[in-house]
Every structure is written in C-alpha cells, then in structure tokens.
Amino acid sequence: MQYVCDECGHTATKWLGNCPNCGSWHTFKEFKVERKPASEKEHKGKVEGLEESPPPQKLEDIASHAKDRFMSHIQELDRVLGGGFVSGSFVLIGGDPGIGKSTLTLQIGKANPELRILYCAGEESAGQIRQRAKRLGVDSANFYVYTDTNIDNVLKEARKMNPDLLIVDSIQTVYRTELTSMAGSIQQVKECAALLQQLAKKQDITTLVIGHVTKEGSIAGPRVLEHMVDTVLQFEGDSNYNYRMLRSLKNRFGPAQEVGVFEMKESGLVDVLNPSQxxxxxxxxxxxxxxxxxxxxxxxxxxxxxxxxxxxxxxxxxxxxxxxxxxxxxxxxxxxxxxxxxxxxxxxxxxxxxxxxxxxxxxxxxxxxxxxxxxxxxxxxxxxxxxxxxxxxxxxxxxxxxxxxxxxxxxxxxxxxxxxxxxxxxxxxxxxxxxxxxxxxxxxxxxxxxxx
Missing domain, CATH: 3.30.230.10 (Ribosomal Protein S5; domain 2)
Incomplete structure (x- = not known):
C-alpha cells in the first residue's frame, strides 16, 4: 500500500498528516500499488504508435508547423486560450457540475464546422449527446461521437481518425485495463492523462480533457494532472446567475489569468463582449x-x-x-x-x-x-x-x-x-x-x- 497527496501527488509509505512536499494538511489518501506486467507480458501494456520517440534534433533543425494555431471561432474561448488552440496542445477544463463544460466543448463543433472533432463521451450515451447537440444547434458533418471509455480504444480511434481536436469527457471516466483500480482513481487518472499527453505530442493531435472538481472547487485528482497539461481552464460562476467566467489558471502559449465571459441561455453559452456594461x-x-x-x-x-x-x-x-x-x-x-x-x-x-x-x-x-x-x-x-x-x-x-x-x-x-x-x-x-x-x-x- 502507498499513500498519495491529493494536492501534489507526493507518495509515502505511511500516512502523514502534513505533506512534506507542498505543506498541505490531511491530504494523504491510501491506495493499492499497481504491479507492472511481467517482462514476458510487457507488450500487452504498451500502446501501439506511442512507444517510439524521434531522435534528438538541433533546435534550428526542428520544422515549425505551417498552421501553429487554429481558431474555435468562439471569441471568448479563443481570447482565454491566447488566440485559439495550439496544434498538439493538451488542455484541461474544469468547473462545477452543470456550469457548462460539456456545452462549451459541443459548441466548438457549431462555431467551426470545418474542424474534424472526435468527442469521446464517458458520461452520456450517443443518443443523449445527439439530443443536446440538436438543442444547441450543432449540425457538423465533421463531428464524431465515440462512447468507449477504454483508453486504449480511445487512443486507437484517435490515431486512425487523426482529428483536429480530441475531446475527452471526462478524464475521471476513462480507464486502462492493465490497472486493477477503478476509473477515476489517482493511478488511473495519472496513467490515462500521461497516454493522452503522449498522443497530443507525438501524433500532433490537439486534446481537450474535461475534469471534475472537488467540493472546494479545485480540479479533482492528483495535482500532477495540472502540471502535465499545457493549459488549465477553470469555469467560475454562481448557479443563481446566468453569467459564467472562463479563466486560464495556466497557459504555456498565452497569458495566464485571462478571462472570458459567457451568458448561459437556452441555446447554450453566448459570448459577452462588453461585460462591464x-x-x-x-x-x-x-x-x-x-x-x-x-x-x-x-x-x-x-x-x-x-x-x-x-x-x-x-x-x-x-x-x-x-x-x-x-x-x-x-x-x-x-x-x-x-x-x-x-x-x-x-x-x-x-x-x-x-x-x-x-x-x-x-x-x-x-x-x-x-x-x-x-x-x-x-x-x-x-x-x-x-x-x-x-x-x-x-x-x-x-x-x-x-x-x-x-x-x-x-x-x-x-x-x-x-x-x-x-x-x-x-x-x-x-x-x-x-x-x-x-x-x-x-x-x-x-x-x-x-x-x-
């Protein structure tokens, strides 16, 4: 057995009241250590296409992308991202239940129908997503829905389709069969996030992951999840109001603490371009x-x-x-x-x-x-x-x-x-x-x- 800090992911062999790494109190949780496959079975734990890495390259020899960014055409979202999605980036978006995370990601397909989007849903059936998409006016021929939560199958479909944007809703619902722990556990979240990170960087597939939050409002799971991603977006807002704030807590490709303002309507989230008024x-x-x-x-x-x-x-x-x-x-x-x-x-x-x-x-x-x-x-x-x-x-x-x-x-x-x-x-x-x-x-x- 091991004990892991919920805040920073620090591990210890016994329970500690105070984390020696981040200083948080009463954040250590017990979990069972997952054993790696035996050497003769190691090939079963690998994911096809993600094992090899390119050889070291000189900085001056690395070719830049012809299209470094692409727009979602949702003005406030593009503002918070620093000018749109960066190709091959790994983005995490969190917020309270019902605040509009899934709604916003679905609306990307409506705002930019030319984007090839693979939406991997672990919390809704394909029929439910179709109903919500119809209410929001999403009718893109390039929007694909996949409802399998096995991370190996998700990665396989993503590599085969090679979408412009991969959306995983949510990281707490996907799992890997090589691990015996339940989906949403610390080790499952870390393992699945690491595989999605490799997919984004090695296959140049922009990946957007939705994450649950704790009752305190912080993103659920180990803090290392926020360190692994390129951008962390947080939805803020009071359920008694129709206004939503999308804030970038971390952004490697743009300004941090940037804010976008939305108004929740029956037709979905609408940009508020003059929030002061x-x-x-x-x-x-x-x-x-x-x-x-x-x-x-x-x-x-x-x-x-x-x-x-x-x-x-x-x-x-x-x-x-x-x-x-x-x-x-x-x-x-x-x-x-x-x-x-x-x-x-x-x-x-x-x-x-x-x-x-x-x-x-x-x-x-x-x-x-x-x-x-x-x-x-x-x-x-x-x-x-x-x-x-x-x-x-x-x-x-x-x-x-x-x-x-x-x-x-x-x-x-x-x-x-x-x-x-x-x-x-x-x-x-x-x-x-x-x-x-x-x-x-x-x-x-x-x-x-x-x-x-």
Missing amino acids: LFLSDYDSSVSGNAVICSIEGSRSLLVEVQALTTPSNYGTPQRTANGFDHRRLSLLLAVLEKRGGYQFSGQDVYLNIAGGLKVNDPAADLGVICALVSSLLDKSISSNIAFLGEVGLGGEIRAVNKVDQRLGEIQKLGFEKALIPCASAPERRYDLQLMEASNMMEAIKKPFSKS
Whole structure:
C-alpha cells in the first residue's frame, strides 16, 4: 500500500498528516500499488504508435508547423486560450457540475464546422449527446461521437481518425485495463492523462480533457494532472446567475489569468463582449453602500459594482460576510478603517457583495470597497458617475496600481465623469475625466461624498 497527496501527488509509505512536499494538511489518501506486467507480458501494456520517440534534433533543425494555431471561432474561448488552440496542445477544463463544460466543448463543433472533432463521451450515451447537440444547434458533418471509455480504444480511434481536436469527457471516466483500480482513481487518472499527453505530442493531435472538481472547487485528482497539461481552464460562476467566467489558471502559449465571459441561455453559452456594461446594468448610485470599481481580469478591464451593508449587531461577535471578495481582505480593510480612520465597525454586522456573481481578487478594488463600507455606515450615498481604483495599505496610504491608462480608458468608455485614483498612479495621457487624486485613506473617503 502507498499513500498519495491529493494536492501534489507526493507518495509515502505511511500516512502523514502534513505533506512534506507542498505543506498541505490531511491530504494523504491510501491506495493499492499497481504491479507492472511481467517482462514476458510487457507488450500487452504498451500502446501501439506511442512507444517510439524521434531522435534528438538541433533546435534550428526542428520544422515549425505551417498552421501553429487554429481558431474555435468562439471569441471568448479563443481570447482565454491566447488566440485559439495550439496544434498538439493538451488542455484541461474544469468547473462545477452543470456550469457548462460539456456545452462549451459541443459548441466548438457549431462555431467551426470545418474542424474534424472526435468527442469521446464517458458520461452520456450517443443518443443523449445527439439530443443536446440538436438543442444547441450543432449540425457538423465533421463531428464524431465515440462512447468507449477504454483508453486504449480511445487512443486507437484517435490515431486512425487523426482529428483536429480530441475531446475527452471526462478524464475521471476513462480507464486502462492493465490497472486493477477503478476509473477515476489517482493511478488511473495519472496513467490515462500521461497516454493522452503522449498522443497530443507525438501524433500532433490537439486534446481537450474535461475534469471534475472537488467540493472546494479545485480540479479533482492528483495535482500532477495540472502540471502535465499545457493549459488549465477553470469555469467560475454562481448557479443563481446566468453569467459564467472562463479563466486560464495556466497557459504555456498565452497569458495566464485571462478571462472570458459567457451568458448561459437556452441555446447554450453566448459570448459577452462588453461585460462591464452587463455587470453595471442594475447599478443605482442613489443607494448608500454602492460603489463602482475597475478591476483587471487577465488583459481586460472590468467595471463592477460593489455593494456594502452595515447593520447593528445583535450578537456578541459581529458577522463578516463577503460574496465574491476575499473574506480575509475584508477583515483587513475593516481593521484599517477602525485604526487609521476612526470608523467603528466593531458593533456592526458587515456584508459585502460583488454584483453579478464575479469574484474579484485585484488589490485595486480596495479603495472602492472602503468607500462603500463608509457610505453604508454613514448612510450617505456616493456621488454618481465616479469610479474607484487604488490599493489600501496597512498605514492607510493609497498605493499605486498597474495598468492605470487601460483602466481609465474603460471608465471613460462606460460614460463615467470622475475617477478617484492614487496620487502615485499618474496616467500617461489625458482623459475626458475629472481625476481626483488621494494619497491616504482619509483624504480619499471625503471626495466621493462631495457634490462638486
């Protein structure tokens, strides 16, 4: 028996509370060691066509592909991939159940009917896929469905057909008969992923694999799976909203943390090309506690509404609730407001919400968040047509943020008239905006409540 860390794949001969490799706690799981076939039976464990590798080549002698990339013709997906699929790449896409992973992969056949696609389904029958494809309007003559979950058969069909794109839905359902463990186990996932990686690199077949997620939201299986692939895409979104965010957590061929925005409709996922306008569609500046921040997600600027609500606490310990914003960051900002600004939140329940179901991790959201909190505490609305960007330090100082010109360009495009920015973040060019600069928290908080 061996014990394997769920986070990083580190193995040990006994159970450990703390992983010595990644430092995670209580992540070691027990599994039975699979024995390799005996030498006289080794040929049974090999996959035809994947045993041999080309000899070493000089870098200057390696021929580049005439067609290094091909487009899915789904704008937001191509944006997140860095300009389309790279030929021979290995892509992993994860997300909560029902968020739209299978829907998006099926829609590739609709958006680009010229692509030769082999869809290997382990969770649905061919008839079920046909029904869903009909609802989504997928009617491509080059879209093939294969429902076998034996990885050897999948590889054999892929090599015979040589598709432009191989889709495996999902990696937890395929298995190899040489291993006695169940499909979805750590060793099955690692073995099947390694074979699919070899197929992508040696046969130059672009492979897209769908992965399940754990209850914490991370991709299920050993962490080594994410290291093996070229690109990791993560679907984010609240089931109560129709909006979906596709984020690249890792990308060897493009920018990481790039974000694509979709809207889920009856006809499938639809590109949202102007997400800022979508997230601000219900913004009401006359209500206290509402503010607009400019966040950078990947390479794009997004204007998002922050909603704060403070009420007197009826319990000994005040509640602190954040939706779409880091809970620990909220506690830090409240501590700075109390220590440096003298605003008393110790007897207040505090609720913070990022409207639209978006998750914001950009430090530039700090300034808008503290102004929204003070606005709710004082029950005074923030003056209209103003957007915020700036990081708040522990000393109450307003620190500079990156990509100021890009942020201000988005603020101006959406019709805002004012922007509250740090003094250290001077833009390189002029804008049709009233720029209000602040160097510290107390100076910044006074300005949005002024009617001038």
